[in-house]
Structures are given as structure tokens and as C-alpha cells.
Amino acid sequence: MSIITAAGVIMLAAAAYIKGSLNKSGAVTAVLVAMMIGAAFDLFGLLVLALFFITSSVLGKWLDKKLPADETGEKGNCRDWAQVMANGGWPAVAAILFLLTSDPAWVIAFSAGFAAAASDTWASEFGRLSRQKPVDLLRLKRVEKGRSGAVSLPGTAGAAGGAAAVAAGAVLFSGFTGNLLTWEQAVLIGAAGFTGQLIDTIAGGTVQTLYQCQRCGIKTERKSHCGLAVKKIRGVSWISNDAVNHLCTLSAVLIGYSASRLFM
Numbered sequence: 375m376s377i378i379t380a381a382g383v384i385m386l387a388a389a390a391y392i393k394g395s396l397n398k399s400g401a402v403t404a405v406l407v408a409m410m411i412g413a414a415f416d417l418f419g420l421l422v423l424a425l426f427f428i429t430s431s432v433l434g435k436w437l438d439k440k441l442p443a444d445e446t447g448e449k450g451n452c453r454d455w456a457q458v459m460a461n462g463g464w465p466a467v468a469a470i471l472f473l474l475t476s477d478p479a480w481v482i483a484f485s486a487g488f489a490a491a492a493s494d495t496w497a498s499e500f501g502r503l504s505r506q507k508p509v510d511l512l513r514l515k516r517v518e519k520g521r522s523g524a525v526s527l528p529g530t531a532g533a534a535g536g537a538a539a540v541a542a543g544a545v546l547f548s549g550f551t552g553n554l555l556t557w558e559q560a561v562l563i564g565a566a567g568f569t570g571q572l573i574d575t576i577a578g579g580t581v582q583t584l585y586q587c588q589r590c591g592i593k594t595e596r597k598s599h600c601g602l603a604v605k606k607i608r609g610v611s612w613i614s615n616d617a618v619n620h621l622c623t624l625s626a627v628l629i630g631y632s633a634s635r636l637f638m
């Protein structure tokens with residue numbers, strides 16, 4: 375990775391901090407993750423990362439202006455270090471493993487990790503556009519907008535779109551490296567990303583903690599509401615939305631790696 379590329383990474387993180395897409399811990403973590411990815415994949419890896427991050431942030435900001443604020447999610451659009459690690463940590467691990475082994479399956483795994491992160495983020499953002507309440511995937515009943523584990527038509531289209539965008543981007547950006555990706559590999563990357571997102575949805579509706587406000591009764595992922603501590607009504611207490619997002623990207627990285635070794 376050249377000094378100019380490294381400076382570009384720092385400038386992009388600073389811009390994201392100023393724009394409010396990353397807080398201070400998020401910006402520092404993003405630079406570290408990007409440096410690992412840049413060390414392994416240079417411009418290819420950084421462009422895949424940027425494709426995920428820029429589309430997700432722009433989509434979130436645009437919908438924030440268009441739609442009322444979401445009261446039920448755990449965190450807003452300003453990503454902290456834990457969210458950066460949940461989205462980019464496992465792809466960064468895949469990048470390091472590529473650096474150590476030169477196994478091209480890690481290129482697929484890396485791209486699949488960001489395809490999953492984009493799939494998950496685009497699903498939540500596009501889901502906000504749904505006119506109908508989403509359907510809880512396992513219980514098949516309508517629940518409040520923004521609830522983990524629930525799906526809607528616009529959200530599912532967004533999930534497919536996010537995975538497809540990163541998969542296509544990975545093939546195009548691979549022109550910058552010696553390891554040119556094929557469109558067959560793009561299908562694998564997209565499918566692994568979408569599957570990771572589906573695993574995220576199932577975990578979000580089962581093991582992820584869901585709380586209820588003791589005053590107004592709203593079901594939320596936040597730890598307090600109406601100025602009061604909330605009561606846990608579902609899930610395992612340490613499994614937050616961040617933990618489920620780790621599962622999303624990790625499973626896509628593992629599926630991408632194994633499928634690549636098996637079929638490519």
C-alpha cells in the first residue's frame with residue numbers, strides 16, 4: 375500500500391467523522407481495519423470496503439432526512455468501534471489470512487464478508503421504506519418496523535441489492551490486482567453475503583436480546599426508554615445487535631471460503 379493510499383484512508387475516515395457517519399472510536403478503528411485490508415489487497419480491498427461503507431452511509435443519511443427517526447434500534451447511524459468491528463473485523467481477518475497464505479479463496483471470503491455487511495445494512499435501510507409492518511420471519515406475524523428478525527419486501531430487495539452491489543464491485547475492482555475475479559465467483563460472493571444476512575435475521579429474531587419499556591410498553595433493542603431501564607423479554611443478555619452482525623459477516627466469510635475451496 376502506497377503512502378498516497380494510506381493518506382486517502384485517513385482522509386476518508388476523517389470525512390466520515392466530520393459527517394457524523396463514524397464517531398471518534400469508530401474512525402480510529404476504521405483506519406486500523408482499512409490498513410490491514412490495504413496491506414493485503416491494496417486498492418482492490420479498499421475499494422470494496424469503500425463501496426460498502428459509502429453506499430450504506432449515504433443511504434442512511436438520505437433516509438434520515440426523508441423519514442421519521444427510528445426509536446427501536448439499538449444505535450443510530452453514527453458507527454462506533456464495535457459496529458466497525460462487527461462489519462469489517464472478519465473481512466480484515468480474511469485479508470490477513472490472505473497475506474499469510476496467498477490462498478485466493480480468502481479473496482472470495484473477504485468480499486463475501488463485505489457483501490454480507492452491505493446486505494444487512496441495505497436491508498435495514500430499505501426496510502424503512504416499507505409501507506407495511508414487517509413480518510417476523512420465524513413466527514410469521516407482523517411486528518413493529520425496525521425489529522430484528524423481521525422481513526419486508528423492500529428490505530429483502532435491499533438485502534439482495536447490497537450483496538449484489540458488493541459482489542459486482544469486487545469483480546470490477548479486482549482489475550487492480552493480479553487475482554482477477556470471475557462473474558461465477560461474483561455469484562458465489564453475493565450468495566454467501568445474502569446467506570450471512572439471512573443467518574443474521576434468524577439470530578436477530580431468536581437469540582438477540584429484545585427489551586420492553588416498562589412505562590410506554592414499546593419493544594426496543596435499547597437498554598433504556600422513557601428515561602427508565604428496560605426489561606428483557608427475549609434472547610440471551612450478551613447477544614446484542616453488534617454480536618449478531620459479527621455472526622452475519624463471520625458466517626459469510628466462512629461460507630465464501632469453504633464454497634470457494636469446494637467449487638472454484
Ligand SMILES: [Zn+2]
Pocket residue numbers: 587588589590591592599600
Ligand atoms: Zn418508553
